[in-house]
Amino acid sequence: MRPIASRISVMSGEGALSVFARAQELERQGRSIIHLELGEPDFHPAGLVNEELKHAVDRGKDRYCAVQGVPALRDAISDYLQRTRNIRVTADNIVIAPGCKIALFMAMMALIEPGDEILYPDPGFPGFPSIALGFGGVPVPFVLAERNQLQPDPEEIAARITQRTKIMITNSPGNPTGTVYSDAVQRRIAELAVKHDLIVLSDEIYARILYRDGYRSMLSYPGMEERTVIIDGFSKSFAMTGWRLGYAVAPLRLVPALNMIAVNTFTCVAEFTQYAAIEALVDRDRATASMVAEFAKRREQFIRDLNRVPGFRCLSPEGAFYAWVNIADTGSSAEEVCRIMLEEAGVAAIPGAAFGISGKDFVRFSFASSMDNLRAAIERIQRVSSAWRRAPALHEK
Ligand SMILES: Cc1ncc(COP(=O)(O)O)c(C=O)c1O
Structure with missing residues (x-):
């Protein structure tokens, strides 16, 4: 058969979608997964x-x-x-x-x-x-x-x-x-x-x-x-x-x-x-403002909690609904940290290299998920965090 055009082979997929596919596979096996990988508001239109x-x-x-x-x-x-x-x-x-x-x-x-x-x-x-x-x-x-x-x-x-x-x-x-x-x-x-x-x-x-x-x-x-x-x-x-x-x-x-x-x-x-x-x-219902007010509360809690996980550190974002976490102090690669979180703790997040080479020591979490989910995710991550070594220079903010 004639080959597919070369322009396709130079394009790439999205890391979020492949993590999502694996997370769904685990769910089909009966595992409980907290989805923090997709960039999607957990709200519906007004x-x-x-x-x-x-x-x-x-x-x-x-x-x-x-x-x-x-x-x-x-x-x-x-x-x-x-x-x-x-x-x-x-x-x-x-x-x-x-x-x-x-x-x-x-x-x-x-x-x-x-x-x-x-x-x-x-x-x-x-x-x-x-x-x-x-x-x-x-x-x-x-x-x-x-x-x-x-x-x-x-x-x-x-x-x-x-x-x-x-x-x-x-x-x-x-x-x-x-x-x-x-x-x-x-x-x-x-x-x-x-x-x-x-x-x-x-x-x-x-x-x-x-x-x-x-x-x-x-x-x-x-x-x-x-x-x-x-x-x-x-x-x-x-x-x-x-x-x-x-x-x-x-x-x-x-x-x-x-x-x-x-x-x-x-x-x-x-x-x-x-x-x-x-x-x-x-927007007669002021739906955007109430959604963003909810995201703001989650941001405060989630960023604070992430900074307490051994080896994690992140700045508080000024917009969007993502936590961009530097995991270099875990001593493990972002892929390994994400693998442990997904396979052992049931928390789906994306290795930062999916967003470019500068992201290689980072993990992206979406906080467009309920406060309860975010709290549960942190508990699960804390539980498996001994799998990466506690780094000497841990930043707590
Ligand atoms: C920066 C940026 N641009 C564009 C998109 C795609 O938006 P849409 O779903 O409307 O195609 C996204 C979705 O994640 C995004 O983060």
């Missing part, structure tokens, strides 16, 4: 969103619809971004996609020529380098180091820019570290983007899941409006992962290219979900 969904189906909103997304939803996103992020974009700048990942994929497909270099955060969402490679791009990591409080180092980024650099991917708040990029870092990144004529793909999917005040989109910095593509959607902020609903906010010159990809792939996003999503954005 009741009114579901009501709107039913209403839209009843109204016959189940047809092919506008390729770019229904105008009413694009208008609602434009209002929402102005209200929550203080940025002004019009419905014409917005393209609806079946998930943020597809919006990211479309933006990269529209922009990358073989050999183009794409700067991206390491550790970071595995899709960033994988999709770039799939389009013949050359992903170039910039490191989120503990010594910089897991912030990007703009000077390192500047040093990595070459004639071939075309795109810089930013992700604040970020997966897997929960880092909210500081204003100083973003300002400098924007200056570099303008100076070197780069396009910034700003993945803002966690922008509403914040434990501090004040969020600034990359698009709001001087000179950035014409060179920023925001990637966002409904999966995390509105607990709608399975709805597959995301969007790109792009400069007008890029929109026809994104529409061209939509026409040639998914045609349009399910119409009834788009009408229901308007209700999610309006």
